[in-house]
Amino acid sequence: MSEHFTLITGRTPEQGKGLHKGKDSEMYRRATALVEMSSEDMASLEVKEGQIVRVRTTTGQVELPVRAGMLPPGLLFIPMGPVANLLIGTDTESTGMPHFKGLTAEVEPT
Amino acid sequence: MSTVFENVVCSFCGCLCDDIVVEVDNGRIARVRKACANGRGFFTHYDPAPQPPTVDGREVAWEEAVAEAARILDEADSPLIYGLSSTATEAQRKAVELADRLGAIIDTTSSVCHGPTGLAMQAVGEPTCTLGEVRNRADLLVFWGCNPAVSHVRHFSRYSVTCRGMLTPKGRRDRTVVVVDVRPTGSTKMADLFLQVQPSADFEVLTALRALVQGQEIEAEAVGGIPTAQLRDLAGRMKTCRFGVAFMGMGLTQSRGRDLNVSELFTLVAELNQYTRFSVIPMRGHGNVAGADQVLTWQSGYPFAVSFARGYPQYGPGEFSAVDVLAREEADAALILASDPMAHFPSAAAKQLERIPTIVLDPMPSLTTQVARVVFPTACYGVDAAGTAYRMDGVPIRLRPVLSSVRPTDEEVLSKIIACTGP
Numbered sequence: 025m026s027e028h029f030t031l032i033t034g035r036t037p038e039q040g041k042g043l044h045k046g047k048d049s050e051m052y053r054r055a056t057a058l059v060e061m062s063s064e065d066m067a068s069l070e071v072k073e074g075q076i077v078r079v080r081t082t083t084g085q086v087e088l089p090v091r092a093g094m095l096p097p098g099l100l101f102i103p104m105g106p107v108a109n110l111l112i113g114t115d116t117e118s119t120g121m122p123h124f125k126g127l128t129a130e131v132e133p134t
Numbered sequence: 135m136s137t138v139f140e141n142v143v144c145s146f147c148g149c150l151c152d153d154i155v156v157e158v159d160n161g162r163i164a165r166v167r168k169a170c171a172n173g174r175g176f177f178t179h180y181d182p183a184p185q186p187p188t189v190d191g192r193e194v195a196w197e198e199a200v201a202e203a204a205r206i207l208d209e210a211d212s213p214l215i216y217g218l219s220s221t222a223t224e225a226q227r228k229a230v231e232l233a234d235r236l237g238a239i240i241d242t243t244s245s246v247c248h249g250p251t252g253l254a255m256q257a258v259g260e261p262t263c264t265l266g267e268v269r270n271r272a273d274l275l276v277f278w279g280c281n282p283a284v285s286h287v288r289h290f291s292r293y294s295v296t297c298r299g300m301l302t303p304k305g306r307r308d309r310t311v312v313v314v315d316v317r318p319t320g321s322t323k324m325a326d327l328f329l330q331v332q333p334s335a336d337f338e339v340l341t342a343l344r345a346l347v348q349g350q351e352i353e354a355e356a357v358g359g360i361p362t363a364q365l366r367d368l369a370g371r372m373k374t375c376r377f378g379v380a381f382m383g384m385g386l387t388q389s390r391g392r393d394l395n396v397s398e399l400f401t402l403v404a405e406l407n408q409y410t411r412f413s414v415i416p417m418r419g420h421g422n423v424a425g426a427d428q429v430l431t432w433q434s435g436y437p438f439a440v441s442f443a444r445g446y447p448q449y450g451p452g453e454f455s456a457v458d459v460l461a462r463e464e465a466d467a468a469l470i471l472a473s474d475p476m477a478h479f480p481s482a483a484a485k486q487l488e489r490i491p492t493i494v495l496d497p498m499p500s501l502t503t504q505v506a507r508v509v510f511p512t513a514c515y516g517v518d519a520a521g522t523a524y525r526m527d528g529v530p531i532r533l534r535p536v537l538s539s540v541r542p543t544d545e546e547v548l549s550k551i552i553a554c555t556g557p
Contacts (some may be wrong), residue, residue, distance in 0.1 A: 030333045032316065034384065035285050037171070044175030047477055047501050084481065094318045099333065101317070105477060106501065112480040117392070119253065120245035120439050120455025122480050124388040126334040 027069060029061070029100040031081065031129040033108040047105075056105030060093030061131070071133050080130045083113040087134055100129055136164060139536045144169050145220075145516035146176035148418030148526035149286050149293070156536045163517075163536065170287035180497060182518045184540045185511035196510075196542070196550075203469070203508045204554035206491045207236055210467035212443065216456045217473030218429075219243040219420035221495075222521025222533065225544035226422070226429040229471050232548055234433075235556045237443045239465065242426040243419075243473050244438040245455040250387040251416045252427060252437040253451060254396035261404045263379065263413035264527045265292075270299035271411075274375035276312045276368075278399060279336065279385015280417045283320030289417075294381070295324055301376075310375070312368060314339070315385060327368065332359035334390040340398035343369055347405060378412040418526035420473075421516070425524035460486040469493045469551075471544060476501035495544050513541040521545075 042052030059079055061069075071077055077090050079100065086107055093101055102108040104124070111129065112122050136159040143152045156177060157165040166177045187199035194202075207213050215233045218226045219242055233240035244252060268275075275294050282289040290296055295311055302308040313325040314336075322328040331339050335358030342357040346369035352362050372378055380403055386395040399414060406412035418424045427437040434440045434447035439455040441448045452458055456475065459465045460483040467490055476484045477500065487505055494506040497514035513519035516533035518541065524530050 032333065035281070037284055037320075040172050040284065041175065044172070044179045046179075046499065047474065048499070048504070096317060096330065099317060106481070106484075109477075109479060109481045109484065114457055114461035114480045114483050116452050116455060116458055118452030119392050120241070120249045120451040120457060121388060121392050122246065122457055122483075123390070124246075125385065126389045 027065070027131055029065070029098055029129050029131055031079070031100045031102065031111065031127040032125040033102050033104045033112070034125070036103045039103040039105060052105070056103045057088055057107045058091050058103065059088045059131075060091050060095060060101040062095045062097045062099070063092045064097045066090060066092060069131065069133055076134045078132050078134050079111065081111040081113075081127050084110045086110050100131065135159075142536055143516055143523070143531055143533050144173040144176060145421035145523050145533055146172050147286055147421055148424060149289055150421065150523055150525040150531050151288050151292060152531060153292075158536055161537065172287060177517060180514050180517055182514070182537050182540065187511065188509045190507055199508055199510060200547070200550045200554055203493045203551050206467050206493060206507065207232075207238075207469065207551070208555050210236075212465055213238040213467040213469065214456060214459055214465035215240040215469045215471065216475060217243060217471040218426040219423035219473055221472035221544045222422060222515040222519070222523060223425045223429050223530070224521050225471065225515075225548060226426055227433065228545050228548035228552065230430060230433040232469070232552050232555070233440070234442050235552060237445065239441045239443065239454045239459055240430065241440070241454060241456040241459070242430060242438045243423055244427055245451065246457065246478060247384060247419050247423065248387055248416045249438050249451060249455065250393035251382070251396045253393035254400050257393070258397050258400045259404060260400065261407060261413050262415060262527065264529055265294075265415070265525065267377075267413070268379050268415070269293050269297050269302075271301050271377040272379045273302065273308055274310050274312070274371060274378035276314065276372075276378065276380040277321055277325075278314045278380055278382045279389070280381055280383025281315070281319045281321045282381070282417065283324070285383070285419065286417055290324060294379070310371060312371075327364070329360045329364060329368070335359060336386055336389060336395045337391045337398055339365065340395065340402055343372075344398070344402050344405060347373060347402065347409075372406055372412065373409040375410055378406065378410065380412070380414040381417050382414060383417040415527050422523035424526055424528060425522070425530070428524050428528070457483045460484070465490060467491050467493075469495075470502050470506070471495050471548075474500040474502045476505060495547055497541070510547050511541065512547055513539050513543045515543070519543045
């Protein structure tokens with residue numbers, strides 16, 4: 025079973041700490057390779073904290089551990105970084121800015 | 135023997151906090167006080183030891199690396215120069231000079247952070263002020279689509295929320311704080327009012343606020359997920375405050391509408407000046423990304439996404455912006471200055487940097503240095519090199535080094551490349 029969500033990407037304190045440690049560090053990799061969603065959505069998808077889910081957009085797909093976040097139902101958050109960027113397209117609508125926030129994404133347990 | 139430097143500027147983010155205390159022991163930074171976690175990381179994780187440049191991963195002499203970089207750029211039909219945001223204005227000037235000399239495309243990290251804000255400024259103007267005015271005068275603060283608690287950690291205490299100022303002697307108690315975001319964050323915890331907007335509905339909410347400020351009625355019970363009564367209350371607070379300031383971030387620039395969202399906020403702020411004093415300041419991320427806009431504008435007339443291919447500067451967001459140029463595989467060589475597009479570009483655009491010869495100038499290893507053909511490990515401005523950076527409110531601040539420089543600066547390396555390129 026898969027459900028549709030709105031995906032946003034952005035900074036987190038952990039991503040900031042990992043960045044200083046080095047972007048090839050395990051700390052940075054772990055900080056940027058996760059997806060947050062609301063507890064309600066986790067219950068609806070029947071997934072638990074740390075379980076791997078598949079997140080898919082029209083650009084690509086990634087498999088990430090899920091974490092409960094302070095998010096309204098229907099919203100997904102992935103920290104900015106190389107993993108999130110696998111889901112982001114290159115269309116900038118003549119602004120130079122890719123669509124880093126507000127993408128439609130599908131999530132399913134693996 | 136240790137030396138203590140006071141009032142050091144941290145050039146990690148656009149706050150450019152200038153009260154940092156740095157203790158240097160035996161040529162290394164031993165302790166950093168007053169800085170946030172990001173600032174401490176900036177000072178303490180930088181290794182100032184000299185590093186030789188590399189070509190294809192092989193350590194070479196500086197002259198050989200400069201010659202290889204110049205050869206790559208000279209042979210390219212459409213070179214791209216990108217980044218500029220974590221270096222000093224002195225180096226940014228050299229980057230523009232190099233772009234002009236090569237007939238290159240030059241773009242800054244603004245295009246993936248506040249490029250849409252630049253477009254909005256060009257469309258509707260910029261009702262701005264300095265952070266000093268915010269600290270001393272502002273009694274209403276609106277943070278829209280930004281999370282300073284994570285991205286600009288000392289902003290609240292130094293410039294906006296909790297600091298005491300000339301006309302705000304009680305600090306936090308003299309200010310009303312409003313946060314508009316799609317989700318609760320560390321910043322919303324500081325708010326008197328948290329307005330949770332639906333994703334991609336900022337433009338509608340801002341338009342409704344403009345209408346309410348102008349005294350028009352709205353029949354809908356809610357706009358963009360926010361009850362109209364709450365918006366009416368905010369419009370009233372905005373009109374009756376003594377001095378309001380809006381801070382805005384990527385919640386507006388990276389969502390549907392992009393520059394139109396920002397234009398609507400800037401227009402709202404401009405219109406509020408019919409009733410009171412109101413300003414807006416973009417929350418600039420990298421330490422000197424505001425300087426990159428300034429330098430490129432005073433040298434070419436445009437803030438980002440500029441092509442010198444025709445011998446004169448042409449402006450083209452979407453045409454000459456780095457993500458677009460790379461995604462369309464138009465650039466056949468790249469020089470990346472003080473930024474890490476391999477970590478922050480959509481993967482399809484980043485991949486192009488692996489296919490073309492790429493040159494990187496950076497004090498730190500990054501995902502982009504890993505794929506670069508030529509890497510110059512340069513000095514870090516504000517740590518072991520002097521320079522100038524622009525704070526998020528456009529105030530230039532001098533960066534003084536706390537360590538003796540043993541590495542060449544970005545400015546010096548770019549000057550050598552310029553000397554070896556062109557006709």
